[in-house]
Amino acid sequence: MSYDHQKIEAKWQERWAAERTFNVVEDPSRPKFYSVQMYPYPSGELHMGHLRNYTYVDLVTRYRTMRGFNTLAPMGWDSFGLPAENYAIQTGTHPADSTASQIVKMKEQLRRLGAVYDWDRELASHTPEYYRWDQWLFLQLYHRGLAYKAAAPVNWCPRDQTVLANEQVIEGHCERCGAEVERRRLSQWFFRITDYAERLLADIDTLDDWPDRVRTMQRNWIGRSEGATFTMQVDEIDAAFEVYTTRPDTVFGMTFAVLAPEHPLVDELVAGTDRAEDVRAYQQKAARASEIERLAEGDKTGVFTGRHAVNPVNGQRVPIFVAEYVLLGYGTGAIMAVPGQDQRDWDFAVKYGLEIIRTVQPPDDFEGEAYPGDGVAVNSGFLDGLGLDEAKERIIAWFEDQGIGHRNVNYRLRDWLVSRQRYWGAPIPFVSCDACGLVPVPESDLPVLLPEVEDYTPKGASPLAAVEDWVNTVCPDCGGPARRETDTMDTFVDSSWYFLRYCDPHNQESIFDPAKVAYWMPVDQYIGGVEHAILHLLYARFITKVLNDMGLVEVDEPFRRLFTQGMLVKDGAKMSKSKGNVVAPDEYYDRYGADAIRLFELFMGPPTDDAVWSDNGVEGTARFLDRVWKLATGEAGEVADRGLEPRDRDALVAAHRAAAKVTDDIERFSFNTAVPALMTLTNELTDYVRRGGRRETLDEAVGILLRLLSPMAPHIAHELWERTGRDTMLAREPWPEWDPDLVRHERVTLIMQVNGKVRDRLEVDAGIGAEEAERLALASSRVKERIGEGQVEKVISRPPKLVNVVVS
RNA sequence: GCCGGAGUGUUGGAAUUGGUAGACAAGAUGGACUCAAAAUCCAUUGUCCUCACGGGCGUGCGGGUUCGAGUCCCGCCUCCGGCACCA
Numbered sequence A: 001m002s003y004d005h006q007k008i009e010a011k012w013q014e015r016w017a018a019e020r021t022f023n024v025v026e027d028p029s030r031p032k033f034y035s036v037q038m039y040p041y042p043s044g045e046l047h048m049g050h051l052r053n054y055t056y057v058d059l060v061t062r063y064r065t066m067r068g069f070n071t072l073a074p075m076g077w078d079s080f081g082l083p084a085e086n087y088a089i090q091t092g093t094h095p096a097d098s099t100a101s102q103i104v105k106m107k108e109q110l111r112r113l114g115a116v117y118d119w120d121r122e123l124a125s126h127t128p129e130y131y132r133w134d135q136w137l138f139l140q141l142y143h144r145g146l147a148y149k150a151a152a153p154v155n156w157c158p159r160d161q162t163v164l165a166n167e168q169v170i171e172g173h174c175e176r177c178g179a180e181v182e183r184r185r186l187s188q189w190f191f192r193i194t195d196y197a198e199r200l201l202a203d204i205d206t207l208d209d210w211p212d213r214v215r216t217m218q219r220n221w222i223g224r225s226e227g228a229t230f231t232m233q234v235d236e237i238d239a240a241f242e243v244y245t246t247r248p249d250t251v252f253g254m255t256f257a258v259l260a261p262e263h264p265l266v267d268e269l270v271a272g273t274d275r276a277e278d279v280r281a282y283q284q285k286a287a288r289a290s291e292i293e294r295l296a297e298g299d300k301t302g303v304f305t306g307r308h309a310v311n312p313v314n315g316q317r318v319p320i321f322v323a324e325y326v327l328l329g330y331g332t333g334a335i336m337a338v339p340g341q342d343q344r345d346w347d348f349a350v351k352y353g354l355e356i357i358r359t360v361q362p363p364d365d366f367e368g369e370a371y372p373g374d375g376v377a378v379n380s381g382f383l384d385g386l387g388l389d390e391a392k393e394r395i396i397a398w399f400e401d402q403g404i405g406h407r408n409v410n411y412r413l414r415d416w417l418v419s420r421q422r423y424w425g426a427p428i429p430f431v432s433c434d435a436c437g438l439v440p441v442p443e444s445d446l447p448v449l450l451p452e453v454e455d456y457t458p459k460g461a462s463p464l465a466a467v468e469d470w471v472n473t474v475c476p477d478c479g480g481p482a483r484r485e486t487d488t489m490d491t492f493v494d495s496s497w498y499f500l501r502y503c504d505p506h507n508q509e510s511i512f513d514p515a516k517v518a519y520w521m522p523v524d525q526y527i528g529g530v531e532h533a534i535l536h537l538l539y540a541r542f543i544t545k546v547l548n549d550m551g552l553v554e555v556d557e558p559f560r561r562l563f564t565q566g567m568l569v570k571d572g573a574k575m576s577k578s579k580g581n582v583v584a585p586d587e588y589y590d591r592y593g594a595d596a597i598r599l600f601e602l603f604m605g606p607p608t609d610d611a612v613w614s615d616n617g618v619e620g621t622a623r624f625l626d627r628v629w630k631l632a633t634g635e636a637g638e639v640a641d642r643g644l645e646p647r648d649r650d651a652l653v654a655a656h657r658a659a660a661k662v663t664d665d666i667e668r669f670s671f672n673t674a675v676p677a678l679m680t681l682t683n684e685l686t687d688y689v690r691r692g693g694r695r696e697t698l699d700e701a702v703g704i705l706l707r708l709l710s711p712m713a714p715h716i717a718h719e720l721w722e723r724t725g726r727d728t729m730l731a732r733e734p735w736p737e738w739d740p741d742l743v744r745h746e747r748v749t750l751i752m753q754v755n756g757k758v759r760d761r762l763e764v765d766a767g768i769g770a771e772e773a774e775r776l777a778l779a780s781s782r783v784k785e786r787i788g789e790g791q792v793e794k795v796i797s798r799p800p801k802l803v804n805v806v807v808s
Numbered sequence B: 001g002c003c004g005g006a007g008u009g010u011u012g013g014a015a016u017u018g019g020u021a022g023a024c025a026a027g028a029u030g031g032a033c034u035c036a037a038a039a040u041c042c043a044u045u046g047u048c049c050u051c052a053c054g055g056g057c058g059u060g061c062g063g064g065u066u067c068g069a070g071u072c073c074c075g076c077c078u079c080c081g082g083c084a085c086c087a
Helices: A005-018 A048-066 A082-091 A095-113 A128-143 A193-206 A212-222 A248-253 A265-270 A276-288 A291-297 A343-352 A388-402 A514-520 A535-549 A586-591 A594-603 A617-633 A646-667 A671-690 A695-709 A714-723 A770-779 A781-787
Strands: A032-037 A070-072 A147-157 A162-164 A182-191 A225-234 A240-245 A256-259 A302-310 A317-323 A334-337 A405-410 A430-433 A437-440 A472-474 A481-484 A525-529 A562-565 A568-570 A747-754 A757-765 A792-798 A802-807
Touching: A005 A095, A005 A594, A005 A714, A032 A048, A032 A514, A048 A070, A048 A095, A048 A525, A048 A562, A048 A568, A048 A594, A082 A095, A095 A594, A128 A147, A128 A437, A128 A535, A162 A182, A193 A212, A193 A535, A212 A535, A225 A248, A225 A388, A240 A248, A240 A334, A248 A388, A256 A265, A256 A302, A256 A343, A265 A276, A265 A302, A276 A302, A276 A317, A302 A343, A317 A334, A317 A343, A334 A343, A388 A405, A586 A594, A594 A617, A594 A671, A594 A714, A617 A671, A617 A695, A617 A714, A646 A671, A646 A695, A671 A695, A695 A714, A747 A770, A747 A781, A757 A770, A757 A781, A770 A781, A770 A792, A770 A802, A781 A802
Parallel strands: A032 A070, A032 A525, A256 A317, A525 A562, A747 A802
Antiparallel strands: A147 A162, A147 A182, A225 A240, A225 A302, A225 A405, A256 A334, A302 A317, A430 A437, A430 A481, A472 A481, A747 A757, A792 A802
16 A cells, blocks of 8 residues: 555544534525434444445435535434343343443444544434433324224244334244244233324325335335225124125125134124034134244134124125134234135135135136136126126125125234333333323423333343332322333334434424424435335334424425445345354454445445445455555656646546546445446546646546545545645535536447447547438448348438448 | 346446446456565456457347347246235
8 A cells, every 4th residue: 555544544534523524503595415324223343234334324425515515414323222131131231331332332433434424413212311202202192192002912022021013023033033923912002103004105105216115115014905894794693793805896706704713703603502612722722823833834724603694795694714814903803705716715615615606707717726806797696797896886885875884995004012021212101090090201200211220131021110119109190109101112213203303412392493303304315224114114204294293393204315225245144243244344444444445335336235245345446546546646657737738638528527427326326336437537547647647637637536536435535635735625625517518528439230230330520410420331341341242221320329230 | 925126257246218248346367577475567358260350159048029138028937135814
């Protein structure tokens, strides 16, 4: 290395901090740019995978600043949650202590990367200054009827001893620890996100600058379906139940009905019958079985109740079954089964020898399975002959006329379970009083501080339950004895609004000043991992909409542009501590420097894609920086003070074209092509110098190069900016403009093809006309040779790029 | 199974609207410099045929549209991510 990267990197890191280059305040006179990365859990050790993400964010911050935006890039810590708590259990250290030291370590590593933030706005979700407003927010949701406590079957992780949200159960296993998840019935707090299902779904359409795959995932997660609900009478006893279907048009094909094992009507149906025992045994088996066992069984199981329901359209008696494949939590927990059109019903019918009636005419050679497609209705009474859509309309109208059913919409989305039986989280601000019941803690008493405990180990209830003098309190309403809620909040509550708090992080009076939020919001660029495509982004959208309804936030979508970066892969697995394949940056910092690491992270591939770590890649970008250094410092060759020559213009053209290209690339997050554009420019300018460059021209070209390089490799760019006699802070310099006259290509290569194959090429004037291009092509000896004896059928002329001569 | 996304040299990747496939790197080979090595610089590097000029083939596979397809359409294969009995 021909320059001391360690020294200059330390120098500029200090300079940016000392000059507060990236600390900002609201300034209505300038356009703002609000850039947020998904705030990290403070794990202490950053590896190359993290650096990739931080490099992208830092590049955006620096670029937008140079483009003249009042750019806010804050940083904070997602410091509540299981990792810190598990660490505390392992080591016996208080989570607050380990978290604090991890944060110090991570800040140091970010500083070494040259990543810049407005550190004045730093926040950490485990601090009372922060979680106080989690609690406040919780109370607001409660007052708006959006937070409620209910007994519900929940996903229980036996290892972590806590409840998990549906979203945190991956294939029947705990997202965190991988243990098999059980079902339990507990009293839990929920947020009523389903009230916002329609808005959360509809507004996905407004998120034009989100990746399609994330929008699709969100749509699927919300899972809207349109159909009808109608009531069926039980034949033998005086009882009825509702079913939901997306295919009411197939109701004539119903040959049985199914209730979920937990359906409240089941007991009544079988009470006192000889089926009671079988049904109860099946229910118990279903309750015991974990999700994974249910899935592993594969084929459909069920049990006949001995009762029948009456199909309202034709009076047919159909047997009622109880089966696991019907879920209590979706629709009405009961279905009409139409095996002719639904594969699950088909499988069940085949297994239990039930009748199958087709009510939609399948294609001719279609047999042996359910036909869910469109077609003409058959065996369907007054619907016969109609198409799917019309039949649906007709039957729903009929249900409504009869007063037994109606059109309705269902969502897959469930309410958000926010209770956690863990220590390291924000206490839920409620007390329960024998006299008054569940009572919210008054806002003036917030925060409800998380007490110190000796033992963090979960024992089925929150460790907080053991802190008697904390749990026992007085009722805010009647003053009598009361007990505190001992559950803490899901950490996704913390992360659903932190981007709002950044706008006003030290406010002691309120969650934030709406005026400041109005200035900064929405987040113009949000960057994070695609693993948060569903949960975090959905919750953050939900909370933003609630705050919008409360009049505190003007926007009702928080993130204007979303970028989800790929993972860094090594040895075939995501680089992570738990996989044991992390590459620590320290050695690379020492050997190549932060700038070379940053450039390699940018260079290695498209930011959206997973990238594979390669040990010697950094060497390539380090060599490039060396060439930049030599070019700017004169080591690459002397330049002369002399008059203008034609090739001086070429050097400027190269610089201006690079400016146009790099700008375009950064705008569309194509960093892996922006770096090569600078490499090419450097190579061209080096070549220019070796052939005898002109001082003034080189100085101008290098000025452009350094400004373009500045967001990507800021330390070396700043150092060279200073060494080449520029006394301004490069980070605040305007982004280079380019002269359209220089960027425009005046001479271009005309490709001459015969039957689509390149046969000759020629430098031509860019303004060449179609006839002239055609004439030149036909005049080419190579083209003529290829035409030979053949007939010229036609000539496609697309000046100035290409002429194709079609010969038979 | 359903919904997304991807498949290009030895490797990472480029080709932004259908118009020169392989930019820029990494690696490799040869050369210069050196007592030697490292570093640096220069050259070559998809594949096959040819001494060469030049030509054939080539973007997972099979078809198609087009003057022209890595790019568009149809049918497959493989890999990655998400969801998974949602009626």
